[in-house]
Amino acid sequence: MTLASSFVTTPDLDDQAQLYTDLNDPEIAGIIAHINEEHIDELLGFLRAFSPLSAAELEHTEVQLTAIYAEGICLQAKSLATRPIDSKDSHRQPQSFFIGFAAPLTQVDELQEQYILLRQRADKKLGKKTIKLTRQVFVVERSYKVSENMLRLELSMDSQGHRHDSSSPDTVPTNEAGYAYLFDLAHNAMTASSSQPSKNTAPPARAQVYYTLRKAWRSADGVQAWVDVFLHGDTSGGNWAMALQVGDTVVTKREFPEKVAHLHTGQTLLIVDETSMPTAARLLELWDNPTPPLIICVTQDAADQKYFDDITLSIDAKDSSKNSARHHIDRHFTVLPMIMDPASVGQNVAPQIDRQLADYLAKQPLQIDKVWGALEAKTAKALRPLLQKRLGLERSDVVVKVYWRHD
Known part of the structure; x- marks a missing residue:
């Protein structure tokens, strides 16, 4: 049996140390913290692919990487549901899942390759596009x-x-x-x-x-x-x-590949800065949603806001006089510019973005259904919970990625 396609459930995290090989490397703690901060979607994907938890359970589950061993990784899943998803979920306690690598590590330098292989296996099982190691x-x-x-x-x-x-x-x-x-x-x-x-x-x-x-x-x-x-x-x-x-x-x-499939329905919000404007520009050119998006564009220089000036959003729409026919129409999308002081580069500007959105929604009430954004690490981390709270959305509907890190 291939390690990467198997899992072991253990109730006591302390038991892991007796079952698997500790890498004893000072870098591991930082790697675990980074993955828990920026790669939660991947960890949930591992649970979807390799654990018995259902999709309904995982929608209300908090996952955390707790350990990396030579043989694989250990994930802890904690239910956040206020009521049982089904009768089996009553009084659910945190569960620990061990998911094995395709081959055990002999040194920490091999971790990235094995992690990518694990992700490729999970994505393939879930029918998703995945990372490629291609030159x-x-x-x-x-x-x-x-x-x-x-x-x-x-x-x-x-x-x-x-x-x-x-x-x-x-x-x-x-x-x-x-x-x-x-x-x-x-x-x-x-x-x-x-x-x-x-x-x-x-x-x-x-x-x-x-x-x-x-x-x-x-x-x-x-x-x-x-x-x-x-x-x-x-x-x-x-x-x-x-x-x-x-x-x-x-x-x-x-x-x-980028995670943007959730943007195909509903009123969407895109939040970008200079590093993610190219993604948003291509999204607009390939827009597959009858409703134009709202865009918050954060730049240090006002002159860079013109990046979207030549982008045309074309949408297929039903012809009301011919129910089965479709025609191509051009739609305008709204860009809310935010010009930040260059001195704020690398700082958390999530509160300013949240206020900009609040001000706009107070004047132009919209029901935002889906969000995609990509920003600096501190801002992205702080913005996710602010958006979930303000918009009343589930975690899976608010995708805010880290595109760069100020260091």
């Missing part, structure tokens, strides 16, 4: 500013994949919003160093960074793509993007 190579065609602080990279991949690589244009998504690539910044530092051996090219402070695929489409020559990079000070990603030249290759190491 792709694109060629830089040109770059230019699309707003004051947003640089667009135009990339391409020929119909046979890049001539020096096994990249596949067929795997580049052309109809997904928020699809992220992990770019290998070190690849370009090494390329620059090898082409100019007399020049001392320092490696970037960060070896890799995620950027959203703003848009991709197929042409006779292969695949064309846009990647929009927010330039904010002296950062590894911004410096890398600005240094790229026409003809340079850029390498991606991992691919990550």
Whole structure:
């Protein structure tokens, strides 16, 4: 039996230490805290895939990662239901679930790979799109500013994949919003160093960074793509993007789909900053909901608010005179601009966002049904409960992601 597809329920967390191998590494506590803070949806996915808890139970369950062992992870599930979901749930106590890795760890450096494999197994069992460990190579065609602080990279991949690589244009998504690539910044530092051996090219402070695929489409020559990079000070990603030249290759190491399927029905609210505006722009171009969204757009520079000026929201709608027919209409979406003092970068601005929303809803009463947002870590963490309370929504209807971290 494969470890990753099995689970063990144990009533006493202290028993875990006797059953499994402790990694004894000081990094584990920080990793556990990070996963509990930013990856709750993944932990719930593990329980959906590998535990006997029902979907109804999990909708009212708090999950927490309590331990990481060489053989797998331990999750604690606590019911938050005020009344039993069914007769079996009466007086439910917190339960502990052990979920095994495909192969035991021999060192902490192997944890990321095993965690990703575990997520892939869970997503496959649940029929969901998942993270991919795929190497792709694109060629830089040109770059230019699309707003004051947003640089667009135009990339391409020929119909046979890049001539020096096994990249596949067929795997580049052309109809997904928020699809992220992990770019290998070190690849370009090494390329620059090898082409100019007399020049001392320092490696970037960060070896890799995620950027959203703003848009991709197929042409006779292969695949064309846009990647929009927010330039904010002296950062590894911004410096890398600005240094790229026409003809340079850029390498991606991992691919990550965004969770946006819940936005297909109801009145939606999008909350974005400069790092997540590319995701929102593609969402609008591919909008699959008869109701236009409300957007709160947080930027440091008012000039970057023009990023959405050229975006058209087109919606299929029924023709009232022909019930079975549909026609394409253009709809306006509402953007509420928020210009933040640059001195507040990295601070929790969730209260300001909540007040902006409250002020708007007081004047334009809307029943918000679904939320998607992506912001800085402190703000994202603080904003989720504020939105749930103000809008009266379930956790699954409020997806607010961490797109960057101020450090």
